[in-house]
Amino acid sequence: MDDMRLALLLNAVSPAIGGVLVRGEKGTAKSTAVRALAALLPPVDRVVGCRFACDPAAPDPRCPDGPHPAEPVVERRPAALVELPVGAAEDRVVGSLDLEKALAEGVRAYEPGLLAAAHRGLLYVDEVNLLHDHLVDLLLDAAAMGRCHVEREGVSVSHAARFLLVGTMNPEEGELRPQLLDRFGLTVEVAASRDPAVRVEVVRRRLAADADPAGFAARWADADAAVARRVADARARLGRVVLSDAALRQIAEVCAAFDVDGMRADIVTARAAVAHAAWQGRERVGAEDVRVAARLALPHRRRRDPFDTPGLDEKRLDEALRRAQDEHPDDPDEGDGSTGGRGPDGGPRPDGGPGGGSGPDGSTVDGSRPDGGAAPADRPDGGGPTESGAHGDPASRSGRRPEPAGERRSGRPEPAGERRSGRPDGQRPDEGAGAVAVPRSGLRARLFTAPGIGEGVPGRRSRARTGRGRTTGARVPAGRPGALHLPATVRAAAPHQAIRGRQHGPLRLRPADVREAVREGREGNLVLFVVDASGSMGARQRMSAVKGAVLALLTDAYQRRDKVAVIAFRGAGAQTLLPATSSVLAASTRLAELPTGGRTPLAEGLLAAADLLRVERLRDPKRRPLVLVVTDGRATAGTDPLSRADRAAAVLRSTGAPCVVVDCESGPVRLNLAKRLATHLNAAHHPLAHVTTTPLTALATTPSPGSRGFRAGETEQAGQTTGQNPEIAAVGATAGRSS
CATH class of the missing domain: 3.40.50.410 (von Willebrand factor, type A domain)
Structure with missing residues (x-):
């Protein structure tokens, strides 16, 4: 799981990278790893009494709980880990109007949601590919703007919502919407190791944790503290890391060679390369930093249609890096840490860790030594996989299975300026090798829909009564009320105010007055x-x-x-x-x-x-x-x-x-x-x-x-x-x- 750990740690060093999407088969501890990351994040200072976790050093001038005093009372707390359930309601995600206060006291009161709680922390979405579209829209808006805007039921609120977005998914259950997929800075593929020694060690540690959770955590406390200190040191070093013009040219060459859309890939790769250099204890971005960042930032951005499997041809990646160096052989920025963990022939050095080189103490990203063992701080029990078990299986090192026969990527380099429109079907000469074996038609299907109006899950095909969409009427709720239809509720209560003794003041309501909105949208079939x-x-x-x-x-x-x-x-x-x-x-x-x-x-x-x-x-x-x-x-x-x-x-x-x-x-x-x-x-x-x-x-x-x-x-x-x-x-x- 080296790639997954590295991607999570790079985001811990630089949250500006934009988060991580972890794709993989079930039972590979994706959720366990993400939840463990929160304990490694540095604590944050917040203004006491602020429900939106404002930073005392730079409070949000538009904070709904502001304005804050010039010298506010400060409290330090661990970084927040907020989990967004797949079936969460929209009101719980963005916050909602306090109906009791609004109707009883006549005031507009706003109750913050999960996005406010995740500000300056980590927002984790398990099975993110199963998230309903209306919740995806909310995440897209917050991720793009760094703020959450709430416009509903007469409430207009805007608050900061900058968080580290981490999602996990099993591709067997469906793919992610392209818009949200592009918002994840990095993506990694994980798979369980096929090496018996590694699998035995996983089971041994899991059983030990179940038998004595407190004792197991205590044995690994020093290792966790060491990683947390390294994250804090890397964050402090981040501002001093130099991203030279030579490194920027390498990033641009790589992104152009893989023909990714837009400029977000270049920006994310640059941020990840800087974070990797800081994580490795260097103050200058080198070729290896660019290579590692590209391996994590580009695979999900080079997909051309929903049936392309994410992946990156590492031979083409090395070719693009060499091409950038060959075009500027006398660049003064080169030669000072630019080779990173790469050997003189472009291959990995014997002392380089998998995808991340070695740290200042000679250990790799996950704490293992170059000889296949582990650093003393990371092996308190003296056990663990053997050398062949830890690094003998290439699939277990990278978190990816070996590619099946007939699907290996050709590795043929492509000119940096070649566009995908060079072929009639929009396909580059080598693009089909790693993709799903289907004919690419590029055709658009006519829309077929189910007749009538359904009540299924939200989607985009047939007409249905859903929780989102245009309001078409009101009704008496059959159970727990859904979205409130305020005008209909007021109309239902108005004829009874004299009987209820109201002469002035707030409207007097009874449960029988409540009406819920009937909305019509689209459903999936x-x-x-x-x-x-x-x-x-x-x-x-x-x-x-x-x-x-x-x-x-x-x-x-x-x-x-x-x-x-x-x-x-x-x-x-x-x-x-x-x-x-x-x-x-x-x-x-x-x-x-x-x-x-x-x-x-x-x-x-x-x-x-x-x-x-x-x-x-x-x-x-x-x-x-x-x-x-x-x-x-x-x-x-x-x-x-x-x-x-x-x-x-x-x-x-x-x-x-x-x-x-x-x-x-x-x-x-x-x-x-x-x-x-x-x-x-x-x-x-x-x-x-x-x-x-x-x-x-x-x-x-x-x-x-x-x-x-x-x-x-x-x-x-x-x-x-x-x-x-x-x-x-x-x-x-x-x-x-x-x-």
């Missing part, structure tokens, strides 16, 4: 893909166009915060490729690996969809489904296949789930079987060419999908590949005319 993968789809080489269209629909589902599930039918039956999940990335991966061939068991596919919907309705009753059946309508498996398909369609229709049939039939002779299926399902019918808002000619390629699926980069614009299949080209031409 369960989008179920039922995909025909039979031979009738693959024989005409249409699966390239089908996969591209479904990929566009998956991208749309990702952007609209839907859950997705994938069922494929071919041969003798149907298979659930992916149960209902928020991980659209997993759905795209299963789609890419989808084989084709065999007969068309259409009835089995429809029945499998009905079964999955019944199960999901029990698990998540408020989330409305939307079924997308992608087929040409043929049914060839079993006896009397068309009649069986009609009966299966009736079963699926009885679930009440709205359906859309995407008709993949093409060619001059049309049987219109998909349209017939749509009639039996009472579903909307759309030709494949109408699913996207742009023509499908970009998906017209010669190679058959076969059983391997498509790799990223196998699709080209029409007319730039040879042997283009005329039938798929006709599909694209039809889409072009319809557009």
Whole structure:
């Protein structure tokens, strides 16, 4: 977990970096590490009585509890660790109006929320990828402005909200919104070590902590105190660290080589490089500091679409650093600590720690010695992993698994000025090597929605009554009131004031007067893909166009915060490729690996969809489904296949789930079987060419999908590949005319 510890400690040294996002599999102590960081942060001074933790040396002039006296009473307290639950209410996050005082005393009183409590401390969001969109919007606003603005129920409040944002997530449960992802300064991938010695030591320490928590903490108290002192020393050294023009050129060269968007990557990398130099006890930023900072700041900023896995080609990183040095070989800033922990050939020195070099005492970032052991202060029990256990497994050192065969990055350097628009599909020559194996269409899907108004989880697809959105009315609350509809509450109480003896003063209210607001917004749906993968789809080489269209629909589902599930039918039956999940990335991966061939068991596919919907309705009753059946309508498996398909369609229709049939039939002779299926399902019918808002000619390629699926980069614009299949080209031409 070296990368994770280093990223957290660099933010402890310089909170201006912008926080850390920790991605990784479950059971890797992500939350444990983040919670332990708070104890290592230096204590903060605050003005006594200020609910917003104002700094006595520089109090906020706009603090709601101000103005503060010139010489306020000061108290010192540990840095705050505030946890933001995934299911937190908006009022609890930003604060709310004190309704009791407002209605009983006629005064506007503001109760601060979690963002105020986290000011000058650490805000931790576990499972940040599951955070509701309205809470993400609040975090984005506070992270961008450093302030929390509250405008609600007649209250207008603004207070400082600068905090160290740390989030943990399991990518299997869905990805993070790009806007919030970019707000995290650094990101790291973690995975459990596959070395048995390391795993044994983890279990041994966990059992020891469970048996004697106080004694276990006491054994490690000196080590914690040493790290806390090192953080404090690095903070004091931070202002003296020199960031030379040579180091800035290296940062710019690296960011340009990886073609990241905007300038935030350059700024974050510069801040992280300065913090790393201060952490290592140096007062000048060197090439190794830039390299470590880029490894942590750039992986999540070079993603081009939701299905790109974050990562960084370290060969390209070294090439960019060498290119910057070669362009300015006689720079006076070079040579003074600029090589950091790198050897003369650009590789790691024998005494350099993993990704962080060695500290002043010869230990690495986590306290381990270069020989694979640990510093005396960090091993009070004399135990711990052996040399091979601590550093023998490259995956355990970096927190990343070895890359599977066929997904290794090419490492080919790219000219710094090359833009991603140099290829028709927007892909650089080497970009597909580390990405998910799916065809990149770059197409935008048309919006399909569920009819009516639901009451599901907030999202961006179908109309629903949610906690956010425009107010459409008021109602008597069935249980605990939600958002107060103040005018309706006053109107309900007004006729009874004389009976209640009110002559003047505050309005006299009773619980029966309270009305809650009815708001209409958007909800996320369960989008179920039922995909025909039979031979009738693959024989005409249409699966390239089908996969591209479904990929566009998956991208749309990702952007609209839907859950997705994938069922494929071919041969003798149907298979659930992916149960209902928020991980659209997993759905795209299963789609890419989808084989084709065999007969068309259409009835089995429809029945499998009905079964999955019944199960999901029990698990998540408020989330409305939307079924997308992608087929040409043929049914060839079993006896009397068309009649069986009609009966299966009736079963699926009885679930009440709205359906859309995407008709993949093409060619001059049309049987219109998909349209017939749509009639039996009472579903909307759309030709494949109408699913996207742009023509499908970009998906017209010669190679058959076969059983391997498509790799990223196998699709080209029409007319730039040879042997283009005329039938798929006709599909694209039809889409072009319809557009």
